[in-house]
Amino acid sequence: MPCDTPLLDYHCHVLDHRTVGNRLKLLTLRPVYAPGDPEFHCEAGQFVMIDLPTPVFHFRRPMSVLTTYESGVFEIFYKIHGRGTAMMAELQPGDELNVLGPLGNTFSLPADPDSALLVGGGIGIAPLYFLGKALKESGQPVPSCYYGVRSQREIGLLEPLTQVFGDCLHIATDDGSCGTPGNVCHLLNLHESAIRQAKEAYICGPTVMMKAASTLLKTLNPAIRTEVSLEEHMPCGTGACTGCVVFRTDRLLPSKTCVEGPVFPVESIVWPTDDPFPRGGNAEAAACATT
Amino acid sequence: MPCDTPLLDYHCHVLDHRTVGNRLKLLTLRPVYAPGDPEFHCEAGQFVMIDLPTPVFHFRRPMSVLTTYESGVFEIFYKIHGRGTAMMAELQPGDELNVLGPLGNTFSLPADPDSALLVGGGIGIAPLYFLGKALKESGQPVPSCYYGVRSQREIGLLEPLTQVFGDCLHIATDDGSCGTPGNVCHLLNLHESAIRQAKEAYICGPTVMMKAASTLLKTLNPAIRTEVSLEEHMPCGTGACTGCVVFRTDRLLPSKTCVEGPVFPVESIVWPTDDPFPRGGNAEAAACATT
Amino acid sequence: MRDDVDLGVEIGGLRFPSLILNASGCFNPSLFHRVTPLETCLGGIVTKTVTRQPTPGNPQQRTVELPGVGMLNSIGLQNPGLDDFLDREILELAQYHLPVVLSISARSVDEFGEMARFVMEHPHGDGVKAIEVNLSCPNIAKGGVDFGNAPQTVRDCTRIVAQTFDRPVFAKLTPNVTSILPVAEAAIEGGAHALTAINTVLGSAIDIRAKRPHLRRVSGGYSGPGIKPIAIHAIWQIHRHFPDTPIIGVGGIADAADVLEFLMAGASLVQVGTSCFRDPAVFRKIREDLRQYCQTEELARLGALTGCAHGEKMLTS
Amino acid sequence: MRDDVDLGVEIGGLRFPSLILNASGCFNPSLFHRVTPLETCLGGIVTKTVTRQPTPGNPQQRTVELPGVGMLNSIGLQNPGLDDFLDREILELAQYHLPVVLSISARSVDEFGEMARFVMEHPHGDGVKAIEVNLSCPNIAKGGVDFGNAPQTVRDCTRIVAQTFDRPVFAKLTPNVTSILPVAEAAIEGGAHALTAINTVLGSAIDIRAKRPHLRRVSGGYSGPGIKPIAIHAIWQIHRHFPDTPIIGVGGIADAADVLEFLMAGASLVQVGTSCFRDPAVFRKIREDLRQYCQTEELARLGALTGCAHGEKMLTS
Numbered sequence A, B: 001m002p003c004d005t006p007l008l009d010y011h012c013h014v015l016d017h018r019t020v021g022n023r024l025k026l027l028t029l030r031p032v033y034a035p036g037d038p039e040f041h042c043e044a045g046q047f048v049m050i051d052l053p054t055p056v057f058h059f060r061r062p063m064s065v066l067t068t069y070e071s072g073v074f075e076i077f078y079k080i081h082g083r084g085t086a087m088m089a090e091l092q093p094g095d096e097l098n099v100l101g102p103l104g105n106t107f108s109l110p111a112d113p114d115s116a117l118l119v120g121g122g123i124g125i126a127p128l129y130f131l132g133k134a135l136k137e138s139g140q141p142v143p144s145c146y147y148g149v150r151s152q153r154e155i156g157l158l159e160p161l162t163q164v165f166g167d168c169l170h171i172a173t174d175d176g177s178c179g180t181p182g183n184v185c186h187l188l189n190l191h192e193s194a195i196r197q198a199k200e201a202y203i204c205g206p207t208v209m210m211k212a213a214s215t216l217l218k219t220l221n222p223a224i225r226t227e228v229s230l231e232e233h234m235p236c237g238t239g240a241c242t243g244c245v246v247f248r249t250d251r252l253l254p255s256k257t258c259v260e261g262p263v264f265p266v267e268s269i270v271w272p273t274d275d276p277f278p279r280g281g282n283a284e285a286a287a288c289a290t291t
Numbered sequence C, D: 001m002r003d004d005v006d007l008g009v010e011i012g013g014l015r016f017p018s019l020i021l022n023a024s025g026c027f028n029p030s031l032f033h034r035v036t037p038l039e040t041c042l043g044g045i046v047t048k049t050v051t052r053q054p055t056p057g058n059p060q061q062r063t064v065e066l067p068g069v070g071m072l073n074s075i076g077l078q079n080p081g082l083d084d085f086l087d088r089e090i091l092e093l094a095q096y097h098l099p100v101v102l103s104i105s106a107r108s109v110d111e112f113g114e115m116a117r118f119v120m121e122h123p124h125g126d127g128v129k130a131i132e133v134n135l136s137c138p139n140i141a142k143g144g145v146d147f148g149n150a151p152q153t154v155r156d157c158t159r160i161v162a163q164t165f166d167r168p169v170f171a172k173l174t175p176n177v178t179s180i181l182p183v184a185e186a187a188i189e190g191g192a193h194a195l196t197a198i199n200t201v202l203g204s205a206i207d208i209r210a211k212r213p214h215l216r217r218v219s220g221g222y223s224g225p226g227i228k229p230i231a232i233h234a235i236w237q238i239h240r241h242f243p244d245t246p247i248i249g250v251g252g253i254a255d256a257a258d259v260l261e262f263l264m265a266g267a268s269l270v271q272v273g274t275s276c277f278r279d280p281a282v283f284r285k286i287r288e289d290l291r292q293y294c295q296t297e298e299l300a301r302l303g304a305l306t307g308c309a310h311g312e313k314m315l316t317s
């Protein structure tokens, strides 16, 4: 059955755009609605595809929604990484851009928010912040948030995070400039008992970090249900290209991260290998052009 | 021998940019010199290659220099034609752009300026204005200028033209909205005696107009020496691509309009045919890719 | 100005209400339908390429953005297989009330025949209005050389499908050949009702920071604006030599002007692939602009433009 | 940071002080020298393709701008012929103190041999340090099919030049083939010291306003950024299968990052064509950026990058 939930390419105005850390930006967008347009609405874990302000051929950039406000105003928290985000960083208040969304699935709401763990790395904190804030605003207990970054300058959202998570916010920095020195696994190890009590965990961050953190959680608490939010390259974000897939443990065909994800139960996915030239000569196999 | 006259990609500031007619613009550019840079200098008939302000792949656009001032400030008089000139039309005072030049040859100075004829069509008037002004400023008599355009709104430079040519300026408009009704050949026919007395003529405008006008001049005055300034598509403007050629009556190989031209003695060139599919099946001949 | 413009076209007895289709493997009907109802912007739906068995496809990285010019993909024909398509997906597609073109690929000539037969015999098979034979896939019997590379295999694959399937068959040609004419001719001899041109162009890109290819499989299919000149060349040549065979033009189309270029070069229908990744509403925009063009040019039938750049045809409006 | 970076490379005993050359037919030494002295930015000069006799070339329109992706050309090998080149032009080129690579094209295998012999015997012939055999030209004996399209003719043309000419011979390959490997292999068998890849890609474009092709000859050679993925694919494949044969990479290079991509894919030298039309100073910019890269990466020899994306090689700096 064709789904009839409207999905829109929202024409947005930049309301605010500020630097909040080392190459970290906070972008506030206000959708300009045409008559009949549904208000922009989204949930924790979902993302949008941001069109870049250039006539040059490009893919849109997938970005998690950090938070939404009245009238569908929403925020994106992003890191200047390559050419696309560098272009985004030039946006000025008043500038216009197209944002397709909301896309993807959502985190499943924790049965027991009190004991739930949010584990974030770098800009992976965005959807976890959304989840924490949503729980808090709906009057639920706030989960603990474990956040690992390189250094203090990489945090960006310290104030809003503190506002939402209060004492439940735990930060680790590689260089020890804020919170616990070390990576997020060191931090988790320090909170072993919380982990053992938790029923649910939500992880978002770089792949290596998600892999390590989910393994650690599983070791400490074999019964924990962990969801991870994956970051695959997304040419379309709309399930059209089959480019963004993740292989699954429970089925033959890999899943499109943009429509079946980005959130997956960790035990259902096969972590992508980091070896660009796997043994067996795959790298030199004649490419199948259309594909 | 490698020629050592410096040729520069002048970094220019837009000093002024105004609309002077129907899709007609006058662009004033000021070269910003680095230490040691030669001052921008050019002569009647020469042109520059204007880089477009876009990251998108494109060719530069060839434009005649209309006139030069102190410190190498110069003007371009152009018509908004396609995508490149439309982009140029967006330039604001203070904007920067790169201009390679001066390029091409010059008109040969008339032995007898007094009787010389300048015949212009549309934006082809630019190099002729340069020639007239240069002669006047060097204290020589001013040639007659015959200028054909569609209508009054297409003239653009009425005031400067009047200043340079005074009574020697003759205008024809297709719709009769200014000067003599009809095209430039009608106008020339009305000045038969001037044509018969002339030793030299200089023509610049659309190909059909140049072809017709030069034929008329030759008929009325077989001894007249006519130079035409050609408008070929110019990918490089620097003699690198061999794309801008015109076939010659006096040699086997065609000439590059950008380095051997744009000015040619009319009897030495073969007018390009307008038939896109000449008889003989050329159009379907297997293309030679590298070429 | 006329407002009774006909944007449609008929091929092999099958009528497409508009000559704009999606390209195989670059589309998601259910999600795109939420952006623009498909009936209002497409003339038909081309499925992603389906194989006999479910195919998991290639490992990541499968795609690369090539700024300015397009992209590379090496998806590896991921699809749930023909059973799943006919049991399930074809029923979903029926909801859009558009002709469905099934793109198929196989590992041998016989398997192509088997797939066509399977469609004929399946209770939902009549939902398939035409088959597009994707020839850009490796022929296992010939050591993995693509079927599309040689006239003989193009002829054989097309023929077995055309002989088995009683509706129109389109042969989708690869541009990765010395000349497209022998393979086009072979497909026509094999009974193709139309030729789809072009599939992706072989290309590669290196990640200079990582000092390795972007794609895990090194090379992949190049698509997007950068292949448009190659597609136009292919279509021009095919239309010049086989003017009676309709061409479905594809490769780099991003706007209505591109569609006009394809039609004038000789295409009867067009498909839009890569450019809908950036803009899922591109089909609607193209359709609106083409309708506008026909009105301004007083053209009753957009399809009348097909091949008009070849010069010898009169343009009837 | 080191400032003794070596940007040069040696092929078949011939040393190029820098691995950045111009591409054949896209350059004007005398005028570009006025923008940047050639010795300071180029490693050698490749001539436009010269034929035995003067060749007037094709009628206008010869070029089309393809916004964003590149251009088409159908120049038709216009050149004043080998006599003029050796009598006059070679003397002018001598002033730049750079190795001169003569690009040649002929209408038959024998004529290729005749041209090589002519160079050997001409009093100014020793100014030619290498010959690049342009195989993208029609073989009159084979009804106008390009020499570059078939291994046999590639081998024959290369061999006759390599047997006659006592300095390095480069075979310039066309990408318009089903696979570049057989023609690459044929050129190596014929005695090529290096392979230049790639020449232009066949393409076309329609002027939708005029309803006719932009080029008088309809199709032409596609060059510029849009062909870079095709060139990288070709170079990757050649280097993979013939790692001992140096490759001169060409196709869409516009900046230093592009050059790095070509080197890592397997090129030993590169040529820059279309992008110098917009910016004649592009050679200098590329050279400066590459020197900068080597300094930052502590690379003593830029050429050490050749093929490093293939993974099995150690990167020696």
Ligand SMILES: Cc1cc2nc3c(=O)[nH]c(=O)nc-3n(C[C@H](O)[C@H](O)[C@H](O)COP(=O)(O)OP(=O)(O)OC[C@H]3O[C@@H](n4cnc5c(N)ncnc54)[C@H](O)[C@@H]3O)c2cc1C
Binding pocket: A047, A059, A060, A061, A062, A063, A064, A065, A076, A077, A078, A079, A080, A081, A082, A083, A084, A085, A086, A123, A126, A230, A231, A232, A233, A234, A235, A262, C065
């Ligand atoms: C569902 C989802 C949500 C995301 N949310 C955020 C967020 O909230 N904040 C944030 O800063 N980043 C987020 N990312 C990552 C972000 O999309 C990339 O950092 C960004 O696309 C990089 O683009 P670029 O042009 O700067 O980099 P380039 O390297 O120049 O991009 C080249 C191509 O690779 C893709 N790409 C490169 N890195 C990544 C990556 N890490 N993930 C996905 N695609 C990549 C780009 O989209 C582009 O197609 C998210 C990614 C996904 C998939």
Ligand SMILES: Cc1cc2nc3c(=O)[nH]c(=O)nc-3n(C[C@H](O)[C@H](O)[C@H](O)COP(=O)(O)OP(=O)(O)OC[C@H]3O[C@@H](n4cnc5c(N)ncnc54)[C@H](O)[C@@H]3O)c2cc1C
Binding pocket: B047, B059, B060, B061, B062, B063, B064, B065, B076, B077, B078, B079, B080, B081, B082, B083, B084, B085, B086, B123, B126, B230, B231, B232, B233, B234, B235, B262, D065
């Ligand atoms: C030596 C010379 C001097 C010129 N001087 C002037 C001048 O002073 N004022 C002025 O308005 N125009 C002048 N022109 C014409 C001007 O170059 C074109 O109008 C302009 O290039 C059109 O660009 P576009 O992007 O607007 O058109 P498009 O049609 O979008 O351009 C597409 C391509 O075709 C080329 N092209 C299109 N029309 C022409 C043309 N008529 N001549 C040359 N190339 C063309 C463009 O340069 C570009 O490469 C001159 C041309 C030449 C060769």
Ligand SMILES: Cc1cc2nc3c(=O)[nH]c(=O)nc-3n(C[C@H](O)[C@H](O)[C@H](O)COP(=O)(O)O)c2cc1C
Binding pocket: A241, A242, A243, A290, A291, C023, C024, C025, C026, C048, C049, C073, C075, C077, C103, C134, C172, C198, C199, C200, C221, C222, C223, C224, C225, C227, C250, C251, C252, C253, C271, C272, C273, C274, C275
């Ligand atoms: C991600 C992707 C997947 C594709 N999958 C298929 C496919 O399954 N079958 C097929 O015949 N073509 C496939 N193609 C090729 C397209 O249908 C089309 O021929 C090609 O991309 C050129 O058109 P475009 O430039 O508009 O994308 C695919 C292309 C892309 C980009």
Ligand SMILES: Cc1cc2nc3c(=O)[nH]c(=O)nc-3n(C[C@H](O)[C@H](O)[C@H](O)COP(=O)(O)O)c2cc1C
Binding pocket: B241, B242, B243, B290, B291, D023, D024, D025, D026, D048, D049, D073, D075, D077, D103, D134, D172, D198, D199, D200, D221, D222, D223, D224, D225, D227, D250, D251, D252, D253, D271, D272, D273, D274, D275
């Ligand atoms: C205008 C033009 C003329 C060319 N002439 C020749 C030529 O005479 N001989 C040749 O071998 N290649 C010729 N080429 C091909 C180039 O040398 C080069 O292989 C191709 O353009 C790809 O490189 P690029 O994208 O950097 O231009 C020509 C290319 C262009 C654009």
Ligand code: FES
Binding pocket: A233, A234, A235, A236, A237, A238, A239, A240, A241, A242, A243, A244, A245, A256, A257, A258, A259
């Ligand atoms: S990004 Fe295209 S299918 Fe997910």
Ligand code: FES
Binding pocket: B233, B234, B235, B236, B237, B238, B239, B240, B241, B242, B243, B244, B245, B256, B257, B258, B259
């Ligand atoms: S414009 Fe390139 S040679 Fe004249």
